[in-house]
Amino acid sequence: MKLTILGCYSATPRINTNPTSQVLEIRNHLFLIDCGEGTQVQLRKNKIKFNRIKHIFISHLHGDHYFGLVGLISTFRLLTREADLHIYGPKGLKEVITLQMKLADSWTNYKLIFHELNSKESELIYEDDKVEVHTIPLDHRVYTNGFLFKEKPHERRLNLGAAQDANIHVSYFNKLKQGFDVKNEDGLLIKNDTVTLPGPPALSYAFCSDTAYNEAIIPIIKEVEVLYHESTFLEKLAHLGQKTKHSTAKEAASIAKQAEAKTLILGHFSTRYDDVEEFRTEAKEIFNNVELAKEGKVFEF
DSSP: OEEEEEEOBSSSOOSSOOBSEEEEEETTEEEEEEEOTTHHHHHHHTTOOGGGOOEEEOOOSSGGGTTTHHHHHHHHHHTTOOSOEEEEEETTHHHHHHHHHHHTTOOOSSOEEEEEEOOSSOOEEEEOSSEEEEEEEOOSSSOOEEEEEEEOOOOOEEOHHHHHHTTOOGGGHHHHHTTOOEEOTTSOEEOGGGTEEOOOOOOEEEEEOSOOOOGGGTTTSTTOSEEEEEOOBOGGGHHHHHHHTOOBHHHHHHHHHHHTOSEEEEEOBOTTOSOTHHHHHHHTTTOSOEEEOOTTOEEEO
């Protein structure tokens, strides 16, 4: 599982900082999460191939999370994209994007599929044989979702020596990897766990931005491998967080601790802060394994 940060600041783009956008690579998928202004430039800087992006997830309709979307859609068109593009986001996103395309007479030459969200409960919005994606309802000034990306369980690993000793024919090896008991060449039933080993653990990633402190999300993200949680403010400006429905570094750390996350990544920093290392210091008072998002930074798990 690999996470590339394209932008991790709130509100406005600056010379050296960009609004929220990131790419999650998991089980051969490349998911784009939020698409703030400048995202396509950041994709190029980080050498991420545009044609690998088939699914885009937009958390909410504040500009620093989706103002780069129509430009990216337009660039895909100019690059003569043919593959379908699926976009998951709040109801209203389709209207905003298609109005711009209509007025510019610039319809895509590929299939643009919107999956508009309006549920206030967590729901499954994407699934294939390897990965599933659930919404994480957040508490912000407008309708907002985070997203939980979960690998499905991996196949078991074959203990080749044990399988051969058990006289199991090679044609049954795939069945063993899938967890089935099988009969050997003597007709005896061989229990799966005697000739296989557990597969690698299924990984998970939770993206939570923007939101006020919200303990309601804890059951949804329980024991998540990696949690990205917004931390717009430090504790001294917690009153601004309450007013604007954003979180502090301490509040993000509290959510990570209660959810028993393995790693916390902080992001969505207010541009008023020059030294974001203070966010790590504050969060580590509550939760030990804290990372800071940074444009161009790649996390591998």
